[in-house]
Amino acid sequence: MSRLLTVLFTLSVLTVSMQAKAIDPIRIGVLTDLSGMNADLSGKGSVEAAKMAVDDFGGKVLGRTIEVISADHQNKTDIGSAIVRKWIDQENVKAVVDVPTSSVALAVQDLTRQANIAFLISTGGSSDLTGKHCSPSTVQWTYDTYALANGTGRALTESGEKTWYFLTANYAFGSALQRDTTAAIEATGGKVLGSVRHPLGTIDFSSFLLQAQSSKAQMIALANSSGDTTAAIKQANEFGLITGGQKLASLLMFISDVDGLGLDKAQGLLLTTGFYWDMDEKTRAWSKRFAPHNDGKMPTMAQAGVYSVVLNFLKGVEASGSLEGEAVVGQMRDMKIDDMFARNAYLRVDGRLVHDMYLAQVKTPSESKGRWDYYKILRTIPGDKAFRPLAEGGCPLVDSK
Structure with missing residues (x-):
């Protein structure tokens, strides 16, 4: 009898744990430079741009609340990698966003590929990210060295x-x-x-x-x-x-x-x-909404790119019904992408968003x-x-x- 009670108790704990996990917030992690040489061009502004995108989307997707968290990688590969490992393993992060400094971005790309987590690059610029190191769960949104x-x-x-x-x-x-x-x-x-x-x-x-x-x-x-x-x-x-x-x-x-x-x-x-x-009017309207969140400063292309990529990622999650990086990025390739940032845009199989420069x-x-x-x-x-x-x-x- 005691064995049966133990089994029933274990099953009830597992059920409660699974139910709690199912209603946990979906987290988007903005990995950026909050204190160093890239802080003005990405940093706090990138975090605020991601939050704006979540708010404009409605704050929920697939019936779950969306939260934006952030961390400072200090432009160091080991620190950035450690943060992302923790995010994936312990904090239910389903997308990593921004990542100035290409060496950090390349390291993070390996981790997100292995975990099938979406990697939404706005500031990392090496064209190798969508070249020889491309990943089915990565998009490079804003610019690249080419x-x-x-x-x-x-x-x-x-x-x-x-x-x-x-x-x-x-x-x-x-x-x-x-x-x-x-x-x-x-x-x-x-x-x-x-x-x-x-x-x-x-x-x-x-x-x-x-x-x-x-x-x-x-x-x-x-x-x-x-x-x-x-x-x-x-x-x-x-x-x-x-x-x-x-x-x-x-x-x-x-x-x-x-x-x-x-x-x-x-x-x-x-x-x-x-x-x-x-x-034009679209860029001015969005930028005037953004500036109060960024100490009155107008957005850089990196910060505008963060807003655009997060908003389109959430649309991809909703349309695909999935949180798996490869599935969502695949859905994004089939979507119309047209907003205040992305003009005449489409997403290629290598993860490169092609848009006017x-x-x-x-x-x-x-x-x-x-x-x-x-x-x-x-x-x-x-x-x-x-x-x-x-x-x-x-x-x-x-x-x-």
């Missing part, structure tokens, strides 16, 4: 800037950006005269700028981002590199970087972006009407021209279809 190279690098070379020298951040993103931009330069008749690598978070660029100056290259390409980019631009101005006749090409620049630099230093720079808050130029102080009025959109680059052709990325999923 699109940046094909926008800024190609445009400048076509305009006559034929010789280049690279200052490259020494991690996965910098390497991919230099590789992809070199290909675009050479395909347009340009030549790379050399390069130098610098550590992530470099404070003093003087030795690197000296090497760039001595190269006599027309263009000094900054294959880095955020704090590294702004520090290099400031020091290049102080160093006299610009007055000496050379020019700077910032291959990845966010509107937060321009705001931090000021128009006096950033004016005239060309950049490629996936979003500009003041482009924009070649922009930073305004002069006299052209700007005030803070955040920073860009002139020079050209719309159609998605099929901006992003790498599907067959050229080396994604094994393409060969299997």
